[in-house]
Amino acid sequence: MNFQAVLFDCDGVLVDSEPIVNRVLFGMLQDLGWSTTPLTREAVDQYFTGRTIRDVMLAWAQDQGNTLPADWMDRFLAQRNAALSAELEAIPGIHGAVEALHTRLSGQIACASGADRFKIELQLRQVGLLPWFDGRIFSGHEMVASKPEPHVYLAAAAHLGVAPARCLVIEDSAIGARAGLAAGATVWGYCPVGHGRAFEGLPVQRVFQRMADLPALLLG
Template structure:
């Protein structure tokens, strides 16, 4: 049965806050393979798909207790070294989510500020944006879990991103693809649009997001001109 999307306030937002992995960067498969290889070598045998299922949307601080419960204490620099390895892989072979770059630039062309808010580490996040050619588009409005007290699903990242844009959270649109990310955007008081590449539309809608199927639809859904896209529930 189709679940209708939640009611959204009329009119375009005053700022748009983007998640990175799965929204801008088609990075989930690559990151999950690296995490799976590392943990398999430490005794927790995982495939990339199983790593995705276990850790989708999570920041490293929240991953650590789960991992150490399975493999024992990790080296002190484990998180740093893993992030550095992921950053290198991103610079070498990351591709954008189809339509993502164009969507970001359509928002900017409409005169709205944009920000990135990600549960990635800072070095890794910057590497992704550099590879995608979006580093200048976001400027200093790039927020990692290292920049706030609590990662998603806490609202801290999206509240900080809204502040970086100089716009109250209630006037911001968040673009997410994970359950934790949608929860963070809703908790921050933002309007949330849920890209259905990684999570079922019905689940995103049940959390309060407006599901949509492709980044090319986003400018229309935001009311930025042209024919409004139609999300699929």
């Protein structure tokens, strides 16, 4: 298909942020002393990856039969932002891929993330990707509902003036892939390790392992 726009997720696609954020989250959940459900780093990774902290913390608290301290979210955001500012790195090969697609598609690329706008912009600025997406950043926090609902991808496509069916979505999680598919876009899964099991059962058209290969896969 001749795609007219490429819509990138952010966390795990443009930046390697999920291990950092989940580490901070795991530590703060340990500090709360919750024990109803076994709390392991693996459980936190599985439960939160691809989801918004805002949306799932209430469900997590309910599962634990507990409530969040009033200042918990503010403290989490402060620790998260500090860790990202100190440690965040770009996904290997993403700079060349973004520049090539931006050039070939005459700027018709966007970042459509479930994260809050401050986090998205902090991360893109931190790794030098913000100029490629400035003015074309969309946050699930600003939508009626975030991923796996399609709103953030529909908003990005509408802003670019491209029908969702002519958009390619790049995702690293099943939740994000479901959002892109629900929007009517074609979805490719980025999976740097393993065999794309995260996308099993979903009509993801292609799974690839190296972001540096994306321009050739799409344009070659």
